[in-house]
Amino acid sequence: MLSRRVLLAGLLAVTSPALAQDTNGAVRFMQGLSQQAIATLQAANYSPEQREQNFRHLLAQGFDLDFIGRFALGRTYAQLTAEQRNDYAQAFNEFVLRTYSRRLGGYSGERFEILGARPAGDQDAVVASRIVRGGGPPIMVDWRVRATGGNYKVIDVAVEGVSMVLTQRQDFTAAVGSGGVEGLIAGLRARGDRLPAVTR
Amino acid sequence: MRRLLLVLPLLAFAVARPAHADFLVGARAYQDGDFVTAIKEWGPLATMGDPRAQYNMGIMFSEGRGVPGDIGQARSWWEKAAAQNYAPALHNLAMLHIAGEGMPQDFATARQLLIRAAAQAQPNSLYTLGKMYAESLGGPQDVGEAFKMFSEAAKFGHARAQYNLGKFYRDGAPGLPPDMAMAAQWFRRAAEQGHVLAQSRYANRLALGEGLPRDDVEALKWAMLAAGQGEDSAVGNEKALRTRMTAAQIAEAEARAKAFSPPPGAPGGP
Numbered sequence: 248m249l250s251r252r253v254l255l256a257g258l259l260a261v262t263s264p265a266l267a268q269d270t271n272g273a274v275r276f277m278q279g280l281s282q283q284a285i286a287t288l289q290a291a292n293y294s295p296e297q298r299e300q301n302f303r304h305l306l307a308q309g310f311d312l313d314f315i316g317r318f319a320l321g322r323t324y325a326q327l328t329a330e331q332r333n334d335y336a337q338a339f340n341e342f343v344l345r346t347y348s349r350r351l352g353g354y355s356g357e358r359f360e361i362l363g364a365r366p367a368g369d370q371d372a373v374v375a376s377r378i379v380r381g382g383g384p385p386i387m388v389d390w391r392v393r394a395t396g397g398n399y400k401v402i403d404v405a406v407e408g409v410s411m412v413l414t415q416r417q418d419f420t421a422a423v424g425s426g427g428v429e430g431l432i433a434g435l436r437a438r439g440d441r442l443p444a445v446t447r
Numbered sequence: 448m449r450r451l452l453l454v455l456p457l458l459a460f461a462v463a464r465p466a467h468a469d470f471l472v473g474a475r476a477y478q479d480g481d482f483v484t485a486i487k488e489w490g491p492l493a494t495m496g497d498p499r500a501q502y503n504m505g506i507m508f509s510e511g512r513g514v515p516g517d518i519g520q521a522r523s524w525w526e527k528a529a530a531q532n533y534a535p536a537l538h539n540l541a542m543l544h545i546a547g548e549g550m551p552q553d554f555a556t557a558r559q560l561l562i563r564a565a566a567q568a569q570p571n572s573l574y575t576l577g578k579m580y581a582e583s584l585g586g587p588q589d590v591g592e593a594f595k596m597f598s599e600a601a602k603f604g605h606a607r608a609q610y611n612l613g614k615f616y617r618d619g620a621p622g623l624p625p626d627m628a629m630a631a632q633w634f635r636r637a638a639e640q641g642h643v644l645a646q647s648r649y650a651n652r653l654a655l656g657e658g659l660p661r662d663d664v665e666a667l668k669w670a671m672l673a674a675g676q677g678e679d680s681a682v683g684n685e686k687a688l689r690t691r692m693t694a695a696q697i698a699e700a701e702a703r704a705k706a707f708s709p710p711p712g713a714p715g716g717p
Contacts, residue, residue, distance in 0.1 A: 293480075294478045294480070295477070295478075295480055295512070313677070329680075333644055337644075422552070426552060426554070426584075429582045430552065430584065433545050433554070433578065433582070434545055434546045434552060435546075436545075436575075436578075437541075437542040437543075437545035437557075437575070438542070438546045438548065440542055440571060441509065441538075441539045441542045442535045442538055442539055444474075444477055444502075444503045444506040444507075445474075445499050445502060445503060445535060446474035446475075446478060
């Protein structure tokens with residue numbers, strides 16, 4: 248019993264600094280990601296489409312889209328055929344990339360500040376940040392970051408305390424209830440399948 | 448009277464000419480990221496009924512460019528252009544109905560809009576309509592129509608349509624016996640555009656010699672490309688190929704995979 252307690256204490260002693268270390272790593276990762284994002288958004292001599300394309304690339308690297316997609320579908324994911332999983336993953340990734348690169352691709356002049364980080368769960372860190380805008384009050388954004396295979400990836404974004412993946416999970420559950428999995432996939436795909444502006 | 452006759456065409460020219468120029472001025476501003484100028488040029492044209500300008504105003508509102516994002520306004524502009532049967536507006540309006548953005552999901556209306564856009568050979572509309580026929584969305588399943596839509600979109604170079612057409616030929620359908628040669632050809636076309644699943648399927652055809660002569664070097668190249676982009680179905684094929692190939696063949700396949708880059712901006716690209 249004693250030996251177990253000693254072992255536990257030893258483990259804690261080893262784990263706690265490691266966790267603190269992880270939080271620092273997560274902060275550095277978010278600093279890097281946000282700096283790259285801002286550089287991409289402010290790059291001159293790019294059309295909106297090119298900027299969107301570059302931004303998408305950055306998101307695809309910085310976010311664990313497979314994980315987020317599986318989580319968003321919840322229990323339904325287990326019932327999908329291999330073909331449907333492929334369709335879903337493709338449609339979901341596209342959906343997230345377009346939604347966010349569109350939403351953020353048009354922004355300019357905002358300031359991004361990292362406020363700090365705290366451990367979350369067994370393996371994650373939540374990096375708190377705020378986006379300071381000229382017009383309105385700052386927007387508080389929490390980034391849940393997980394280290395997998397030596398790489399940090401964002402697995403959730405909470406804007407003003409509202410989790411993106413939880414919101415998506417609710418929306419997706421409702422969509423599967425009304426139109427089935429094919430309906431959900433078609434809906435996701437449709438958001439990404441809009442045509443761009445005509446310039447000729 | 449004679450003077451009036453002379454003046455009239457000039458007047459018409461004066462009215463039509465700036466209208467044309469304004470659209471392009473707006474287009475250039477848009478491409479430079481100057482959305483406010485783009486809206487200043489396109490807005491009046493849209494109000495005058497120019498379907499291209501109406502369509503683009505819909506884009507500005509749907510993307511929140513130069514104006515706060517407003518999907519209701521986007522829909523309203525696209526509906527105006529769609530009333531003039533403008534294909535891109537019909538398409539984007541259909542996408543709103545399918546996604547249920549700013550309205551409840553409505554597959555039946557979307558199908559009708561896409562039928563009108565597809566009749567104008569809009570590749571993305573042909574593809575989505577094919578999917579709706581194949582998956583009984585917005586109306587009964589119609590495999591024959593789905594095949595027709597994918598075929599037409601595939602000919603325009605739509606990668607996802609090419610992949611779906613490849614599957615049609617591989618698996619066959621009522622009235623359409625499997626045709627491995629056609630399947631391999633369409634998987635190849637999509638694979639060359641960077642469609643990851645098609646790369647994996649094409650690698651399978653090459654490794655098996657199904658529908659084309661067996662070619663391990665090409666098979667490994669495509670399997671590597673697909674597996675490298677996270678396509679699990681290609682991993683087994685890659686492993687199997689590596690064990691039966693010579694070091695020189697593997698090196699050749701690796702060099703070819705490294706040299707591959709898909710052409711940018713193809714319709715229906717992955």
